[in-house]
Amino acid sequence: MADDVNHQEQALIKRALDDPAAFQQLYNRYFKSIYGYVASRISNQHDAEDTVSEIFLRVIRYLPQLRNQYPASFAAWLFTIARHAVTDHYRHKEATEVIPLETALPDLDVKLDPDLALIAGEDSAQVRQLIACLPERKREVVTLKYYGGLRNQEIAVVLQIGEKTVAAYLSRALAELHDQYMNLKAQAEQKEVNHDSR
Amino acid sequence: MTPDKSPVETKMSADSEFEALIMKSVPQPRENFQQALAQQLLREFEQQRTSPLRRHRKLSIRSVALLAVILLIGIGSVFAMSTILQQFTRHDPGLKAIYEQGLGHEIGLIQAIEDFTVTLEWAYADGNRLILAYVIQGKQGTQYTNLASDVYTLQVRESGEQIPLYQGMTTAIDQNGEAIGWGAPPSPIITTNRTLTISTYDLSAIETSGKSALDLQLEVAPYGVTLQHRTQMPDDFFSLKESPEGLFTFDFSVDLIDQLRVFDTPLTATDKGIRVILQHVHVSPSQTRLLVCFIPPDPSRQWTAIPHLTTSRGEVQGGGGVEPFMDGDLACNDYTYQAGMYDYTGQWRLEVTELIGFGSNGGNDQQRIAGSWVFEFVVP
Numbered sequence: 001m002a003d004d005v006n007h008q009e010q011a012l013i014k015r016a017l018d019d020p021a022a023f024q025q026l027y028n029r030y031f032k033s034i035y036g037y038v039a040s041r042i043s044n045q046h047d048a049e050d051t052v053s054e055i056f057l058r059v060i061r062y063l064p065q066l067r068n069q070y071p072a073s074f075a076a077w078l079f080t081i082a083r084h085a086v087t088d089h090y091r092h093k094e095a096t097e098v099i100p101l102e103t104a105l106p107d108l109d110v111k112l113d114p115d116l117a118l119i120a121g122e123d124s125a126q127v128r129q130l131i132a133c134l135p136e137r138k139r140e141v142v143t144l145k146y147y148g149g150l151r152n153q154e155i156a157v158v159l160q161i162g163e164k165t166v167a168a169y170l171s172r173a174l175a176e177l178h179d180q181y182m183n184l185k186a187q188a189e190q191k192e193v194n195h196d197s198r
Numbered sequence: 199m200t201p202d203k204s205p206v207e208t209k210m211s212a213d214s215e216f217e218a219l220i221m222k223s224v225p226q227p228r229e230n231f232q233q234a235l236a237q238q239l240l241r242e243f244e245q246q247r248t249s250p251l252r253r254h255r256k257l258s259i260r261s262v263a264l265l266a267v268i269l270l271i272g273i274g275s276v277f278a279m280s281t282i283l284q285q286f287t288r289h290d291p292g293l294k295a296i297y298e299q300g301l302g303h304e305i306g307l308i309q310a311i312e313d314f315t316v317t318l319e320w321a322y323a324d325g326n327r328l329i330l331a332y333v334i335q336g337k338q339g340t341q342y343t344n345l346a347s348d349v350y351t352l353q354v355r356e357s358g359e360q361i362p363l364y365q366g367m368t369t370a371i372d373q374n375g376e377a378i379g380w381g382a383p384p385s386p387i388i389t390t391n392r393t394l395t396i397s398t399y400d401l402s403a404i405e406t407s408g409k410s411a412l413d414l415q416l417e418v419a420p421y422g423v424t425l426q427h428r429t430q431m432p433d434d435f436f437s438l439k440e441s442p443e444g445l446f447t448f449d450f451s452v453d454l455i456d457q458l459r460v461f462d463t464p465l466t467a468t469d470k471g472i473r474v475i476l477q478h479v480h481v482s483p484s485q486t487r488l489l490v491c492f493i494p495p496d497p498s499r500q501w502t503a504i505p506h507l508t509t510s511r512g513e514v515q516g517g518g519g520v521e522p523f524m525d526g527d528l529a530c531n532d533y534t535y536q537a538g539m540y541d542y543t544g545q546w547r548l549e550v551t552e553l554i555g556f557g558s559n560g561g562n563d564q565q566r567i568a569g570s571w572v573f574e575f576v577v578p
Contacts, residue, residue: 022242024236031232032224039225049231056239058348061419065445088348124223131220135500136558146220160362160403161523168524176498178216 009074017063022066026054030075034082036147041086041139053086073083076157079148083158130180138173141166224331259438283320283331285377286367286396292484293329296322296455302329303482306449312442313337314420316347318450320392323412324482325458328361328399333371333392334420337440341389342422342500342559345370346415348441351421352399353449355449356413357403364534366397389424398536402480402487409449457540458482461468461577467550474503474550476573478532481541486514486546491530499555499565501529506551525568 015022034055039048058081071077131142137159144155152170156163211463244524296302302322309316313336320331330352336345346368369377370390381557406412462478477489486507494501502522507514514535519546521532550571557563 009315009371018239018317023243024240027236027239028232031235032227035227035232036224039227045228049227049235052227053238056235060239060243061347061443064444066457084348127220127223129557133224137500142220144441146217147224160360162525164526166526173500174213174216177220178213179221181216 009092013063013066013074017066023060023063032116033148034078037143038080038086040128040143040147041130042108047089051085054088057083059084073151073157075148076149076154079144079150079154079158082148111134126184127177127181130177130184133180134173134176136171138176141169142173142177145170147167203367221358260352270294275307280452283396285393287367289367290396290536292327292538293322294452294534295433295540296324296484298558299483302454303453305448305452307448307450309446309448311444314422314442314444316418316420316448318416318448319450320452322455322484323401323452324484325406326400326402326480326485326487326534328401328412329484330416330420331394331396334415334418335392335395336420336422338391340422340440341391341424343425344423345390345483346395346418347392347418347420349417349445350395350397351399351417353405354412355414355415357480359555361401361414362403364398365399366395368393368395372380372523386517388411397405406454409454411453413449413451416448416450418448420446421469426565428463429543455483459540461575463575464577465573467571467573472553472567472569472571474571475528476548476575479546479575479577481540481542481577483538484536485536486539488533488535489530489535490550491525491528492547492553493527494529494555496565497555499557501531501553501555503531503550504550504554505533505569505571507533507535508547508549509539509542514539519526545574548575 012022031052035048035052037056038051039045042048042051055078055129059078062081072096074116075105086116114176131139140159141155144150145152150158153162155166159166208248212429271508283293285295287297301324302320305318305321307318315333317333319331319333320329322329333347334347336342349570350363350366352363353359354361370388371392371394372378377394378390383533389495419441421439423438423440459481464478464539465476467474472495474492476488477491479489480487488505488507490503490505492501492503500522502520514537518572520534523532549567553569555565555567555568557565
């Protein structure tokens with residue numbers, strides 16, 4: 001079954017090299033997951049949209065490379081481009097003439113604000129905020145997994161780490177997120193109780 | 199009647215509910231953005247697919263003529279190149295060591311697409327590290343604030359295996375062929391028509407045993423931007439970006455220096471009830487790597503060990519990069535010293551003086567455990 005899907009996708013990619021309709025089909029298939037991943041890494045909507053646009057422009061540019069050599073996973077190939085584009089976004093924010101890449105990796109300065117999350121009063125917003133507060137590597141694994149829809153094997157390719165390491169990061173990140181989410185819930189409930197008793 | 203769920207089933211159900219909640223929290227695009235971008239992309243798609251450069255990326259007669267001219271210029275730039283590399287070695291003792299020994303070699307491959315030129319100047323490879331130096335030249339007469347590459351993919355030609363990038367530095371080159379920008383004040387803005395990039399790839403990530411040379415392919419996608427001020431917004435950045443169509447692809451070979459000293463007998467040291475393991479030490483002419491692992495005292499944190507490496511020539515200064523990763527239950531730190539220590543004989547000593555566990559609430563959320571985990575060894 002997975003092989004069938006892979007073959008169908010390979011056929012679609014092959015057509016997308018020259019056929020705009022096939023390219024659009026590919027774009028529609030991946031747009032939301034790419035947008036979700038990028039917007040979780042770049043909070044400014046305008047910047048996120050520019051980066052998504054840049055990613056698909058690079059896809060158009062690099063697609064011909066796949067004419068002779070198909071990657072093990074197209075999704076991993078695509079998200080590698082996306083990850084580089086996000087890195088470039090942060091690098092370009094600071095860089096001019098000298099670019100030490102190791103210091104240019106994105107490190108969002110987001111602090112958890114329980115009050116803000118609680119005021120938002122929406123589960124999704126709270127979860128997004130909790131994810132944004134995760135350490136860099138865990139945040140990447142979580143966003144690639146749940147927003148990008150990638151399998152652990154594909155995440156390992158994108159991040160160039162072992163599959164077991166991906167699984168370890170993921171399980172710890174999930175446990176952390178779950179604990180913090182439950183804490184926020186408990187705080188919110190306590191606030192309500194306090195409010196009602198006044 | 200529904201049977202009661204076992205504790206395991208209840209946990210699994212809670213986990214998958216929470217995972218569903220995460221998936222539901224995916225940021226949503228504003229209305230019409232997907233459609234608007236699709237239209238823009240399709241226009242770009244049509245334009246790219248009908249472009250003669252895209253269809254025939256091989257060099258045209260005009261390009262061959264241009265290439266011949268550039269090759270002549272290229273010979274001059276190779277000499278300038280050694281001066282710039284020499285300047286760069288101040289920042290990288292490992293590179294300095296191999297440069298002084300005459301290891302590494304000039305490549306001198308040049309490609310031009312539209313008005314951009316990329317010259318792959320120099321390469322070096324040993325069991326730990328592969329270093330490439332290439333020069334990007336923008337349109338004649340244009341001064342850029344940013345002149346670099348979006349792509350720096352390096353792969354083994356035969357297998358297609360990618361070699362991960364470890365570190366990269368780009369510097370502007372002035373009219374006299376001197377590197378500028380390193381240590382320069384943030385203003386005024388430096389502009390240039392030529393930059394040098396020195397990229398380090400992690401060659402330990404691929405199998406190289408038994409090989410005396412590597413046949414590689416490097417892809418570079420240069421771009422140039424001229425910003426008016428340092429903090430110009432990215433939307434301006436994208437609209438100002440100039441880049442030639444198509445990738446610069448270099449097929450080349452690099453000699454693999456087979457000097458690698460390996461110490462791979464795991465040593466353990468225990469303090470504060472924590473057992474730390476020195477897994478291995480790999481010393482090549484340009485780099486030394488040590489792998490240290492331990493069971494993390496609190497697995498929810500990301501742990502880093504603070505190392506002090508001493509050889510018969512004293513403490514190795516400057517530390518090195520560290521790549522923390524998990525290997526099963528072990529928290530591992532792969533330390534990289536960009537130092538020329540291949541001829542450092544005698545006893546070495548590694549002391550880990552602190553373990554630091556970073557929590558999820560930013561830099562101040564740390565658990566620090568001071569101690570002394572000492573390893574003494576001789577690298578054969």
